[in-house]
Amino acid sequence: MKIVLICGQLIMLQNTVWELPTKKSAKIVGLQNGLSVAMSNRLKEMGFCDGETISCLKQCPFNGPKVVELGGAILSIDKEIAQNIKIKM
Amino acid sequence: MSSTVSDNHKSAQQKVVLIGRPNSGKSLLFNQLTGLQQKVANFPGVTVELKSGKMKDLTIVDFPGTYSLHSFSQDEQVAVDAIYKALDSDETSLIVCVLDASRLERSLVFGLQIQALAKKHNKGFVFVINMIDDALRFGHEIDVQGLSAELGSPVFALSAKTLIGLSEFQQALPDLVEQQTCTPQNVSENHDEVITQSRHLAYKYGMNANVVLKQQNKIDQFLLHNWLGGIAFMAIMFLLFQSIFTWATPLMDAVESGIGILATFVSGALPEGVINDFLNDAIFGGVGSFLVFVPQIMVLTFIIGLLEDSGYLARAALICHKPLSFFGLSGRSFIPYLSGHACAIPAIMAARTIESPRKRLITMMTIPLMSCSARLPVYALLIAVFIPQTQYLGGLVNTQGMVFFGLYMTGIMTALIVSFVMDKMHFADGDKSEMPFILELPSYRLPHWKPLMYRVFNSAKYFIRRAAPVIFMVAVGIWFLGYFPIHEGGLENSYLGHIGHFIEPLFEPLGVDWRYGVAILMSFLAREVFVGTLGTLFGIEGADENIAGLAANIQNDGLTFGAGMGLLIFYVIALQCVATVATIKAETGSQKIAWGLVVGYGALAYLMAFIVNSIF
Numbered sequence A: 001m002k003i004v005l006i007c008g009q010l011i012m013l014q015n016t017v018w019e020l021p022t023k024k025s026a027k028i029v030g031l032q033n034g035l036s037v038a039m040s041n042r043l044k045e046m047g048f049c050d051g052e053t054i055s056c057l058k059q060c061p062f063n064g065p066k067v068v069e070l071g072g073a074i075l076s077i078d079k080e081i082a083q084n085i086k087i088k089m
Numbered sequence B: 001m002s003s004t005v006s007d008n009h010k011s012a013q014q015k016v017v018l019i020g021r022p023n024s025g026k027s028l029l030f031n032q033l034t035g036l037q038q039k040v041a042n043f044p045g046v047t048v049e050l051k052s053g054k055m056k057d058l059t060i061v062d063f064p065g066t067y068s069l070h071s072f073s074q075d076e077q078v079a080v081d082a083i084y085k086a087l088d089s090d091e092t093s094l095i096v097c098v099l100d101a102s103r104l105e106r107s108l109v110f111g112l113q114i115q116a117l118a119k120k121h122n123k124g125f126v127f128v129i130n131m132i133d134d135a136l137r138f139g140h141e142i143d144v145q146g147l148s149a150e151l152g153s154p155v156f157a158l159s160a161k162t163l164i165g166l167s168e169f170q171q172a173l174p175d176l177v178e179q180q181t182c183t184p185q186n187v188s189e190n191h192d193e194v195i196t197q198s199r200h201l202a203y204k205y206g207m208n209a210n211v212v213l214k215q216q217n218k219i220d221q222f223l224l225h226n227w228l229g230g231i232a233f234m235a236i237m238f239l240l241f242q243s244i245f246t247w248a249t250p251l252m253d254a255v256e257s258g259i260g261i262l263a264t265f266v267s268g269a270l271p272e273g274v275i276n277d278f279l280n281d282a283i284f285g286g287v288g289s290f291l292v293f294v295p296q297i298m299v300l301t302f303i304i305g306l307l308e309d310s311g312y313l314a315r316a317a318l319i320c321h322k323p324l325s326f327f328g329l330s331g332r333s334f335i336p337y338l339s340g341h342a343c344a345i346p347a348i349m350a351a352r353t354i355e356s357p358r359k360r361l362i363t364m365m366t367i368p369l370m371s372c373s374a375r376l377p378v379y380a381l382l383i384a385v386f387i388p389q390t391q392y393l394g395g396l397v398n399t400q401g402m403v404f405f406g407l408y409m410t411g412i413m414t415a416l417i418v419s420f421v422m423d424k425m426h427f428a429d430g431d432k433s434e435m436p437f438i439l440e441l442p443s444y445r446l447p448h449w450k451p452l453m454y455r456v457f458n459s460a461k462y463f464i465r466r467a468a469p470v471i472f473m474v475a476v477g478i479w480f481l482g483y484f485p486i487h488e489g490g491l492e493n494s495y496l497g498h499i500g501h502f503i504e505p506l507f508e509p510l511g512v513d514w515r516y517g518v519a520i521l522m523s524f525l526a527r528e529v530f531v532g533t534l535g536t537l538f539g540i541e542g543a544d545e546n547i548a549g550l551a552a553n554i555q556n557d558g559l560t561f562g563a564g565m566g567l568l569i570f571y572v573i574a575l576q577c578v579a580t581v582a583t584i585k586a587e588t589g590s591q592k593i594a595w596g597l598v599v600g601y602g603a604l605a606y607l608m609a610f611i612v613n614s615i616f
Ligand SMILES: Nc1nc2c(ncn2[C@@H]2O[C@H](COP(=O)(O)OP(=O)(O)OP(=O)(O)O)[C@@H](O)[C@H]2O)c(=O)[nH]1
Pocket: B020, B021, B022, B023, B024, B025, B026, B027, B028, B029, B039, B040, B041, B042, B043, B044, B045, B046, B047, B048, B063, B064, B065, B066, B130, B131, B132, B133, B134, B158, B159, B160, B161, B162, B309, B445, B448
């Protein structure tokens, strides 16, 4: 977890799936607040729910999509999505 | 008496709808139930339109797969609307929700949502756990009774592939349709509750996913490796295009000599004269020269089919996502692009699975640049004329195959450049809604041979049926115009010769004479007509000799190398297919885009052919 000091305020930046290194696992702790309802519903239905274990199988070069394993399925997600899923390593 | 008639009438109207997540095997199940041959492939989003078929007096309807009832893109909304419409319709009497045994948790989330809806609309409902063969392979048996009790709906476990359990389901279907008792009981509509419940059920009844995934991950470690994966991708694409040429050559030679023998036999049996000339020139020369290319179509369909069944295509889409994004496309454009090499029409329809409307439009507009199988005869003919057959690496690579590969690449590169330009010109920027990229990677599977072979033969049948009548008519028409009024005067003095000289100036910059010009103009009806027309024309000119291969005829005729290469480029780029134009019009809803493409690509093709002809 990173802690950043902006304008004298303490803001905690949570880790997201985007920062999850290859071959590592983590627990999902929620979705970013800014997401649209449709999007967050969809992500939940695809298995990105609190408490699920997510592991990163591969990171494509040049900031390409990530390949993750989640709830018995293998999914590929791009940066926009990965940055919206908060995890606890 | 009258009541029985109306009862029969009613049951004929009764619909059984197959709903479920993408890639859960709905279409294969549909095929097994109805005996039809819907497209089945191992990646999500194969079916894009409703399709109905008959099983005895029931109507079975196959739906496009959906991940959820909360649609997310425009086209998903179309599929979701179709589900709601089916639920509202009185004709729908049973909802069959297809689940994937190896991914029970994910399938159940959607399954439970549908179940709740079915209850609300008072429809019969049943779960089918498909791919039970996969579970059994890993030694997992699903407790159907227990699961059925917890779900409150009947559950059938079966495999649409190995047919285990299928006949039980088939026998039970009429009863399920009649009974209203299978309307589910305890269902929750709360989104989070549904997710918790499906997790619980999958944990209790599903198989341990790790076993399945381990096997997948091993293969992926190689095929998705940063550079090994890239090399594998290139190698697969290279072998794909190369083998269309190399593998099909022996078969093509066989067809060609078969036609030659038949022609000699027929013309030997008939007296000399107009009829004999007609059969030789128009039928064997014109139509026959096009049949030679059927084996190539079959090889192409076979290899694309292998790739589609394997589960690799979703990986290829993933590998291509980043590079394609650079050109303003998405990784999801890969599969439509690839299938565009067989035929542009299904490929343009397949572009519906692209999330972003803008990327979808750009993909659809560039698909016609993929070298579809109708161009194969033209490529193969001109390559046989100009490129010597030399082999390297023990036949694995040969020069003709390389040029073939080069032509495919030219088409793809042109498509990418056009996409890039459209992207940079902010084409269709009104559709700003950029959708993120999520793609579920399916399990690797061995091909399903029977449907694959069926598809291969069907592609040949379709190819012949589509082009043969046009080629036949053009060949006959061209022959009459080219043979009369005085055959002895030669082609130059025929009706066709006079027309030909009139259009010659248009084709002079491309370095070809009027005979090729006629063939090019005719090929706006269908590209294969180019070969048929030339076959007929050369047949008329050399009426007294035995039919030599068309390639040899063109070679002796002295078409220049530059003109030949120019013609090849022309055919790579030009959009000469009425059916493609109609499909683009239907899918984009814009007449302007469709005909704009014909004109635009036509002009570009002409310009490129001119440049190539001037350089060489
Ligand atoms: N092993 C096994 N494979 C199956 C079975 N049923 C379907 N498949 C395979 O699963 C893949 C997907 O099948 P489809 O019938 O195209 O799936 P779908 O549900 O129609 O998919 P969409 O049209 O994308 O929604 C294909 O490769 C099938 O061969 C089965 O019972 N066992």
